[in-house]
Amino acid sequence: MSPILSSVESSITESPIRRIAQLLEKAGDDSSIISFGGGAPSLAPPKEVVDAMISSLRKDPFKAVSYTSTKGLPSLREKIAEDLTKSGDSVDSNQIALSTGATGGLFMALEDIVNPGDEVIVSDPTYVGYEGPALIERAKLRRIPVKKENDFQLTPDAVNETITKKTKIIIILSPDNPTGRIQKKKNVKGIADIAKDNNLWIVSDDTYKDIIYEGSHTYIHKYAPENTITACTFSKSSSIPGLRLGYVYGPKEAIDGITKFSQYVMLCTNKLSQAAAEAFYPVKETYLNKTVIPTYKKRRDVMGNMIKKHLSVCDYVKPHGAFYYFVDLCDSKLDDEEFCNRLLEEQKVVAIPGKYFGNEGKGHIRLTFVSENEKRIEEGILKIKDFMEEL
Amino acid sequence: MSPILSSVESSITESPIRRIAQLLEKAGDDSSIISFGGGAPSLAPPKEVVDAMISSLRKDPFKAVSYTSTKGLPSLREKIAEDLTKSGDSVDSNQIALSTGATGGLFMALEDIVNPGDEVIVSDPTYVGYEGPALIERAKLRRIPVKKENDFQLTPDAVNETITKKTKIIIILSPDNPTGRIQKKKNVKGIADIAKDNNLWIVSDDTYKDIIYEGSHTYIHKYAPENTITACTFSKSSSIPGLRLGYVYGPKEAIDGITKFSQYVMLCTNKLSQAAAEAFYPVKETYLNKTVIPTYKKRRDVMGNMIKKHLSVCDYVKPHGAFYYFVDLCDSKLDDEEFCNRLLEEQKVVAIPGKYFGNEGKGHIRLTFVSENEKRIEEGILKIKDFMEEL
Numbered sequence A, B: 001m002s003p004i005l006s007s008v009e010s011s012i013t014e015s016p017i018r019r020i021a022q023l024l025e026k027a028g029d030d031s032s033i034i035s036f037g038g039g040a041p042s043l044a045p046p047k048e049v050v051d052a053m054i055s056s057l058r059k060d061p062f063k064a065v066s067y068t069s070t071k072g073l074p075s076l077r078e079k080i081a082e083d084l085t086k087s088g089d090s091v092d093s094n095q096i097a098l099s100t101g102a103t104g105g106l107f108m109a110l111e112d113i114v115n116p117g118d119e120v121i122v123s124d125p126t127y128v129g130y131e132g133p134a135l136i137e138r139a140k141l142r143r144i145p146v147k148k149e150n151d152f153q154l155t156p157d158a159v160n161e162t163i164t165k166k167t168k169i170i171i172i173l174s175p176d177n178p179t180g181r182i183q184k185k186k187n188v189k190g191i192a193d194i195a196k197d198n199n200l201w202i203v204s205d206d207t208y209k210d211i212i213y214e215g216s217h218t219y220i221h222k223y224a225p226e227n228t229i230t231a232c233t234f235s236k237s238s239s240i241p242g243l244r245l246g247y248v249y250g251p252k253e254a255i256d257g258i259t260k261f262s263q264y265v266m267l268c269t270n271k272l273s274q275a276a277a278e279a280f281y282p283v284k285e286t287y288l289n290k291t292v293i294p295t296y297k298k299r300r301d302v303m304g305n306m307i308k309k310h311l312s313v314c315d316y317v318k319p320h321g322a323f324y325y326f327v328d329l330c331d332s333k334l335d336d337e338e339f340c341n342r343l344l345e346e347q348k349v350v351a352i353p354g355k356y357f358g359n360e361g362k363g364h365i366r367l368t369f370v371s372e373n374e375k376r377i378e379e380g381i382l383k384i385k386d387f388m389e390e391l
Helices: A008-013 A014-025 A047-059 A074-087 A099-114 A132-136 A156-162 A185-198 A254-266 A271-310 A334-345 A372-389 B006-012 B016-027 B047-059 B072-085 B101-113 B132-137 B156-163 B185-197 B251-267 B271-310 B336-347 B373-387
Strands: A096-099 A117-124 A140-145 A165-171 A201-205 A227-233 A246-249 A324-328 A364-368 B096-099 B119-124 B141-143 B168-174 B200-204 B228-233 B246-249 B324-328 B364-369
Touching: A008 A132, A008 A254, A008 B101, A008 B251, A047 B047, A074 A096, A074 A271, A096 A099, A096 A254, A099 A165, A099 A201, A099 A227, A099 A246, A099 A254, A099 B006, A099 B251, A132 B156, A132 B251, A140 A156, A156 A185, A165 A185, A185 A201, A185 B006, A227 A254, A227 B016, A254 B006, A254 B101, A254 B132, A271 A324, A271 A364, A334 A364, A334 A372, A364 B141, A364 B246, B006 B132, B006 B364, B047 B271, B072 B096, B072 B246, B096 B101, B096 B251, B101 B132, B101 B168, B101 B200, B101 B228, B101 B246, B101 B251, B132 B141, B141 B156, B156 B185, B168 B185, B185 B200, B246 B251, B271 B324, B271 B373, B336 B364, B336 B373
Parallel strands: A117 A140, A117 A165, A165 A201, A201 A227, B119 B141, B119 B168, B168 B200, B200 B228
Antiparallel strands: A096 A246, A227 A246, A324 A364, B096 B246, B228 B246, B324 B364
């Protein structure tokens, strides 16, 4: 028998989305499964990004796959800084460190800030990936219910009411997963003020900041630069999720702290991925405006129309950003996990149970609209319709 | 002013080797610097490995850079299991999880096992990368001095004497960094027995298991399969350090725990790196026996001869594995850190101060013999000679 594992090992649970990733991997190229499951882009990356990796490998294979510094190539960090400045934030390249996607960045940010017993404020519902890293740090999530009636906004008032002496971080995710809501500017500013007044950290998860169909992204870092660590990723914007590259930025001292942790957690990020990211910036605007946003917007609209037409018993909100519909099953006979399990079994359609996103998510399912094309989105929703009619 | 960072942030220090990586990155292609610093291979990866990545990118760029399951592609994990079985260990592919190099694997293993206050036994001197992750887990290193006279062996007796009620892990690194020693089979077996008798974990760092010039590797996992988590990497054997890929294996429950942590720390490893690793196995034996070992062995011998001939005041041991000479400066007028700082400044030769490897490393320097060719190794040692003569 093996010796006992750590106490946090038993406290954290497997992500349902990752469980589905494993299941789909086993299914291989089984095209009979329609996946509204994971948050994976379905577009190929820009040709320039692919070509840059190939040319780097051809030119000097040794250099293409050698170590970089832990923070990452200075040339790439400068491009990131330029892009952020152009987009309305402001940051120096030495305040940026590369990370293993936004996942790695968020984990590092929490390592950098949180002590055991601290409290971390999040919306409810919100991304399933915040509880795990908080539990690893022996911290506790404090969930603030956000409501459809209020456009799922996380309001300064609600944050103020939730702060205790133990509060250390407010996590902001905008556009949000699973609701797709974009935080309004006045709420972003209000929460920035609260952080400054109460000496709290903000961790801004900007994973979907480039995936916006209506409205625009407000950088909370701009309003509370000394209090904010922002985590970002190339996975969604440049369609390279499997290259595991993202970055964090914030006050230099905090980023230097993250760099120290990174030495012992990942050493450095993948150099070929860094070459890919460097090649992304010159084509970023064109790729997003001509390919990504039009493609995903069309799919969003198709899925929205199909839900409206065929799943009329359910309530849902048209998302203004990100990848997802968060659909209220209303008075479904099944709880959301059972619903998704049986939906997969009986109709081979993957959906994610809402309860994993928090208490407020109970009785909902999350449907990703980017991962399948329009035709398969239509098929999938009709299958859900059939499934629901037979309940 | 920013809010305060976590208490562990201030307790961990920057790795001196990573600091040098950053410095060398800034220096760019400045060939006047001779680096005996980092542990980076200087060979290009096998052509087949490079071609596999290119062909994967060409064939289907979307699939080439998509997410995989957290544990990693089943086909690769099966190849790893086959290779381990062929090499004398025995493991099923579901007992293997991919990691971000051995660094990521070691960190995950510690997360999986250690509670705050636990003690982790290591050799002194040993790899600089164990203290950081232990401190992150709020655990404590217990260092066992190992001596040149005893071939730097970590003996069962010494381990027995060091175990307390708080001991949770014994870390074994063989071949060792910085000493190059290979643990003798009787000591491997003896420590396996101690772990079983005392219900302790062994973390076996097998980073250099394929880099052996004389002797052979003993798998401690074989002698204590329920007590051992092994971390391994493709960085050194297949010369792809910047692709950040490694793996851990051990009891299924422990590996499942690591997989849960990995979901929140890195999500999954790089898919292109997984393609590279798959392509490595068919050419592994040829690449190691015809290219890696002969090249590095020759460089080891050249450096050894040069040290013997020109740095005769120093004591050192000919390493039987890994990448390094660990050289005793004897009665140098300078402490080892000052020695390395001035050596870099005055002669542009990079060496690593021995004190970073533990108390027993004080007054030593570590010289990597794989990163420069024979001519530059000769030049570098002559520069060290000049430097020492002018002290």
